Amino acid sequence: MxxxxxxxxxxxxxxVAPGVLVIPNHHTALVPNIGIIGGSxxxxxxxxxxxxxxxxxxxxxxxxxxxGRRVHLTTTHFHPEHAFGASVFDGSYVVGQAQADDLRRKxxxxxEMFRGFGGAVADRLAKAEVPVPDVVxxxxxxxxxxxxxxxxxxTGRGHTLGDQVVxxxxxxxxxxxxxxxxxxxxxxxxxxxxxTDVSGLAWIAVLDRLIASAPxxxxxxxxxxxxxxxxxxxxxxxxxxxxxTWRRRDxxxxxxxxxxxxxxxxxxxxxxxxxxxxxxxxxxxxCSEAP
Numbered sequence: 001m002x003x004x005x006x007x008x009x010x011x012x013x014x015x016v017a018p019g020v021l022v023i024p025n026h027h028t029a030l031v032p033n034i035g036i037i038g039g040s041x042x043x044x045x046x047x048x049x050x051x052x053x054x055x056x057x058x059x060x061x062x063x064x065x066x067x068g069r070r071v072h073l074t075t076t077h078f079h080p081e082h083a084f085g086a087s088v089f090d091g092s093y094v095v096g097q098a099q100a101d102d103l104r105r106k107x108x109x110x111x112e113m114f115r116g117f118g119g120a121v122a123d124r125l126a127k128a129e130v131p132v133p134d135v136v137x138x139x140x141x142x143x144x145x146x147x148x149x150x151x152x153x154x155t156g157r158g159h160t161l162g163d164q165v166v167x168x169x170x171x172x173x174x175x176x177x178x179x180x181x182x183x184x185x186x187x188x189x190x191x192x193x194x195x196t197d198v199s200g201l202a203w204i205a206v207l208d209r210l211i212a213s214a215p216x217x218x219x220x221x222x223x224x225x226x227x228x229x230x231x232x233x234x235x236x237x238x239x240x241x242x243x244x245t246w247r248r249r250d251x252x253x254x255x256x257x258x259x260x261x262x263x264x265x266x267x268x269x270x271x272x273x274x275x276x277x278x279x280x281x282x283x284x285x286x287c288s289e290a291p
Contacts, residue, residue: 005120006030006081008049010061016217016225017171019148021065023058025222027183027274030081030121033219035175036062037168039145042070046166046175048085050114051124055085072143074152075131076177076221077160078102079189080114086131094135094143096154099162103131106195155179155210158203159187165210172216179206180234182223184274185266186241190281200238200286207235240266241279245286259283 008031013021019038025031035046043066048055062071073089075082078099084107086093095103107130115122141152151167159178166175178187189198211231218230244265248258263279 003029003117003119003121006050006054006124008034008054008057010057013061014225016219017168017173020168020171020173020217022219022225023061024225027223032076032082032177032221033175033223033225034058035166035173035219036065037145037148037150037166037173038065038069039148039150040069041144041146042066042072044072044074044143044145044150044166045089047075047082047177048073048088050081050084050121051126051128052085052088053124053127055088058085059088069146072145074143074164074166075099076166076175076179077163078107078110078131079160079178080110080125080128082177082221083131084111084114084125084128086133087129091134093131093133094137094141094152095133096141096152096162096164097136097138098154098156099160099164100133100136102160102162102197103133107131109194155206156202157197157199158206159198160189161197163206167213167215173219174210174213174215174217175219176210176221176231178221179203179210180218180220180230181275182220182226182230182233183272184223185270185276185278186234186238186282187221187275187278188281188285190285192284196285196288198285199289200242200282201289204235204238204242207231207238211235237266237270240269241282242286245283246291249287255284255287258287 021036023034037044
């Protein structure tokens, strides 16, 4: 698999609200959008990039922004490009219980799977470790950065069991992780029998709740930063994927035929979107889910 070097570029950081920076992924595969949220006493980093070298660049940039304030880390979910540089942030890594469970149960398998991509991805993960959080919380966690509170909100099952959004209420900013992307088909980590935790139906319900919260700025896991329409676009796509899949799943068609027909319909509706390979696992997931 020929994947370009998934290098984070802190020099390209942009302001999305007062005291809230995003290091954009520039639509580069396996590079997430990374947040840096500042208060008067501390700074919170959201996601690390793939591996310790990327994370070290993010940490050093965050320290420049912090100017002596403490630097905390949280991650939106356990996947390697979001979390597998956390060891660089020694003593400051905060996540919810469900995400900590994901890291413990599935982290080693995902590390080996991603190393199997070879090339620059394997190089980035050569010295990576499965992260072990320093602080694990139950329920919703409010982090006081000094004059600014940030809400770490587990969403329940969706893209993963341990999805967590990060809300900056005074800036109207929402970091979604891979519950939302722009310019690509939704990422379904549906790998039976090894990992079947993703739920298309629960994902739709999560997005409905996030849409109702009416954020001003939405920072997706990958792709361009936008407004609440980012969430609506992903929700509407997942509804399309559900409807096109369920329209065929009780027929005499084989799964391969269902996938081919659904892919043809969705690619025609969304020309130019990346990630067509995620349509097949999305169909497989939704074929398994009861209406």
